[in-house]
Amino acid sequence: MRDVAIVGVGTTQFGRAQWSLLKMMCEASHDAITDARIGDREIDGIFVANMGAGRNNKTLGIASALVDRMNLYPTPAEAIENGPASGASAVKTGYMAVASGMCDLVLVCGGERMREVNNLEATECVSYISHRYAEYVYGVTLPALAGMFARLYMQKYGVTQEHLAMVAIKNHDHGFVNRKAHIRERVTMEGLLHGPDVANNNPYVADPLRFYDCCPVSDGASAVLLAPASMAGDFAKRPVRIAGVGQATDCQAVHERPDPTELPAVRIAAQKAFQMAGLTPADIDVCELHDAFTILEIAESEECGFFPKGEGHKALERGETRLGGKLPISPSGGLKARGHPVGNTGVSQIVELVLQLRGEAGPYQVPSAKRGFAVNFGGFGNNVVATVLSEGV
């Protein structure tokens, strides 16, 4: 297999898009192509990550539509749908296409326009990833699953609502300086939990999770351009190598898992990615985790091996996971503040890591970052993709 490098990245503003999904995806793709300055080289493979366009945007065949809009035909193109892990799955598929020698220059674009429908419909759409007969028909939504998971986690490991709020405060602080983030407001412990007006500021969504424990419903698109590492020097920007990719699955219905507080798919995906990269969690300088709910950042940071099980919240308390700490987690603001256009998120995490490893993250740059790690969490942890990136080739 050939080594694969990321030679170009692009991303749109996250938030509520005023234009179509396709236009957002074109913008991100165009930015990635421009970033790499591909000249007259031809893109010979396109993978598009999306989850809800068929329902929310009445658009199917999104990869074909993107190719047409960008005048890239007859390039082969296909869409990848793997729930909220669609983005990282598409990057993984693009990686395989280049690594195998099947393609030399691959565009991976993720995009989601969730705010074309109201948030109840968006939540309904995302809940389609739950088990249809064991969860969905009973009204279980993703916030509900996360709420039950959080309650068990709190009982088992001593995580408190303050710890959950600390994740939100940290990631909103990070997102505040990311000009492409959806939510650019700092929040405080007083405003979220201890002030006189908490009932309205931060209402319960799914006990014990409150409003600010949940990511926003966002629109956004991101893109990366992949090439063989041996060709990476031909492009404009410093390349970033995809050093490891791991993926794992788990039982779909959360209550049927032997221990619902365990996320074995996260653990296995991370182990595989580290093994492939020949690295350990201690080698990572920066990571982007899938904090769709604050509790997930804590749980994933443990399952990935950055902290012992049940100790992620203690590292958070010590400030180790914020910018300036030992292992900054989600300096972009994460899903919590940068936003979570579901099918796109995995691609945007990779874009953020590439910016970090190139030293181009600006106000949220992790100094001297050489290796990055991302977890893209599909379903409620039943299909997870982990990626390790390394500066240079």
Add this chain to the structure above:
Amino acid sequence: MIDELEAMLRPPKLEMIPYPPKSVVLANGETMVIRQASTDEVDTMLKIIQPVTWLERDFYDIVSARVFSELLGWKKYRVRNAYCLVGTIDGVLAGIVNGRLFDERYGISYHTLALRRGLRVGSHLFAAKMEYHIEYLKQEEVWIVAESPIGHRRWMIEYPLRPKYEIQHELGGAPSWTLTRETYFAAKPRLVTGTRPVSAELLATSYPIKEPDLQTFLVQIEDTMEARL
């Protein structure tokens, strides 16, 4: 002194006790003062609202254009029993809510316009408006319509309000909903917050109303690359 014709044009009005100011600590730790506005402050508010009337986003255009005309109508004595509450943060206008009394028993909610987004400013201000009608003006019901999906979520679903489609709300065709005293007091622990009294020092910060930085708040509302350029 007003002339005889002007006097005939002005509607009669009910006595309305003033809304006592309160303070709210927002999610970001900033303190918002919610207080009654006076007609002397309308010109400042109109100046702030005017640029928003062109924002075709989240129904800011229609809501701000309507608030503009309602405030002007209030200032020019063409709307009966009208009032306006404002939320200010360090004196800077963060949002406006307004309404009027249909009669002593029934209130009419007009609009909620949040100029600062992402901190539930609109939710706090709408709650203050309902508090004014139910707790201070002692009304039986407030009639409400939503002109945006955000409004529908915040009022009809969050409280939740009761449909009252047989009433024609004076804002026009949207189906009317109602907030009863029972609904209000059931929702109050969740949604109606704030601290009273407001110290004289804090209250003084809310006078005079300061304009938000135009570019900052337009970007926050618009939230697009176009607005940033």
